[in-house]
Amino acid sequence: MSSDTQDRAGAPARASLLNDPKARGLFYQIVVVVGLALFFWFIVSNTIHNLQRLNIASGFGFLENTAGFGTSQSLINYSESSSYGDAILVGLLNTILVAVIGIFFATLLGFLIGVARLSNNWIISKLAYCYVELLRNVPLLLQIFFWYFAVLRSIPGKREKWSLFDTFHLNIVGLRGPAPIFEPGSQFMFYALIVAIGAAFGLSRWARKRQDATGQQFPSFWAGLGLIIGLPTVVCLLTGVPVHLEYPVFNETGPILKRGFELGTGFNLIPELLALVLALSLYTAAFIAEIVRAGIQAVSHGQTEAAQALGIRQGLTLRLVVIPQAMRVIIPPLTSQFLNLTKNSSLAVAIGFPDLVSMGGTVLNQTGQALEVIAIWMAVYLSLSLLTSAFMNWYNQRMALVER
């Protein structure tokens, strides 16, 4: 070490190892790693010991066994003779179903209320304010209970119904409406839809390139929308309309026990799903409204004034100047709200909607394999959230201001 100090003239003599930040850092890290290793060794050895003591099997072999319990809502073929693995898959699909429907309505309502909050109209903005404060400050579980146990219990019983336009019917069994029945030949419609979506993307790319090159604009949004709606419709008509609507059958006469809706006619949304989607979307909408408001307020007023000075009309100012800049602020917290909604859908277990946690809980109770079931839960939710944050990072990079 002495040669080192001599080489660098004027440099102070090297401090002792005790005060060297690198050595200290290394030392602390080794301590932490050793401590953590001991901690995990303690946990793992205890767990192995306890599992042996309690005679609990380990491993994922139980997923092949017959589940033996049914479910009120399933997107795939599932019966009591299906396996535990299928049961968990049903739960996962139901979680995704709730998340997708919930996100759709929460975004819609959230944007509406966020804009209403900024309205010049006193009563509208105060209404939006009250909505946000009320819904944000009451626990979600309470809201789910309210919709399920208080509101949905006061709707008509099994043998009666409330109807909207004579197509949608609500009673204690759920919300029923006409279901589309696809006959053979309808697959061409799906192909047409896929082609149309691809073509719409191509069209918008071409339109953007042309605008960059020549400055000429092309209504690519409306053209794309027309394509996506029009092409499958044309194909549908050409193939002789291979789709028809099946209306739910309601028996008002006959033996008392057979009155009510006939099973398997039309689509049915079970009340648990209704309550969950209602509560989740209303609750999350309050948070989204605040995000939208903050996003719009973050666009400085100078931007609007500059656009006005350039003679851009008000509608165009909103669309081309304010919203693109607001979206940059809005999107990252918005995605984390979507993720929150997905995670909050696990509260379904409290009202018995068969989502991932609820189905997994039943499996856990039947097999006693807590470690494995909880590992599956955590793996699913973790991968969902990691995917979301990966998307968020990608989007942030794409949207970030390009500065010098």
Next chain:
Amino acid sequence: MSDAQMFQIRTVEAPRLPAPSSTTGVIGWMRQNLFSSIGNTVLTILGALIAWALIEPLIEFALVKAVWTGDDRTACLGADGEHIGACWAYVGDYMQQFIYGRYTTSELWRVNTVYGLFALLLVPLLAPSVPYKGINALLLLVAFPIVAYYLLTGLVIGDTVILPIVETAQWGGLLVTLVIAVTGITASLPLGILFALGRRSNMPIIKLISVIFIEFWRGVPLITVLFMSSVMLPLFLPDGVTFDKLLRVLVGVTLFSSAYMAEVVRGGLQAIPKGQYEGAMALGLRFWPMMYLIILPQALKLVIPGIVNTFIGLFKDTTLVLIVGMFDLLGMIQSSFADPSWATPTQAHTGYLFAAFVFFVFCFGMSRYSIFVEKQLHTGHKR
């Protein structure tokens, strides 16, 4: 012509007229904010209708048609087919259970003492003008938990019973809600600061561990955490070591919220300019003094809204413990529905309205307080 005829010079000041009545006062305000255009007028009418449609049934339910006194369900049933509102008599009858759970009735003074002590120590800490903040905080964070622990659970030295033991299974209602929330809040802040510092650390392993910890807890829903802590914690411990159910939940809640707290604090740390760190180092401060004296006071000040939001989230999330079989306020209300002596059509509505009111008061209070502190601490750079 003389000058006097060519020019008219005003020698008396014109009277000062008030602004047109259509732009001032109530009418002016209404013209500006409610009826400035046809579209706006339509919106106003629509909004008023919506507000009326929401408020009128609520007032009718909660006040006009409510039943305030009564001994059992017959009071809240009303005459044949009569529409009855909230059954506050039921809430009154159950109030003790909602606040204390099934805590031994003769020992309720202990819970009340804890509530009182907590309020006594918290209020002066929250009011900015009261001095002795340091001693106050020390009492609240160190002395109070010890006293509260023995008061709530009981104290037995040797064979002499000073305070009879009350099992945590008997706790319930607001008591459990507050115990979980306050413990979670106080324990998650220091843990969160530690992990936030860890995530910003230069030491790769510390940083990695912090990132994994934070992202893991943030990625999973609280329910799975609660299931994990109530099912898996006993497996992790050596044979024979039993863990109280409430304590298991507390561990889960604390770890979960400390991850969120860490992200909030990290936001504050990132907002502190590098010059502050360099300045502190130039003064010869080591890492912890630098953090304690220079960085954290500024960083935490910046993220007070975020911290309070995490607190509010945690407070609301305490309701989830009812899923793992504990009776917090909502769990107590939910279980009271099983009592046939109060079963009426409006029982559920009444119970939920009461719970919503209690939670709203706490959460809204916290958010208002955070806005107030934000204004108080907004010391420089105010334009």
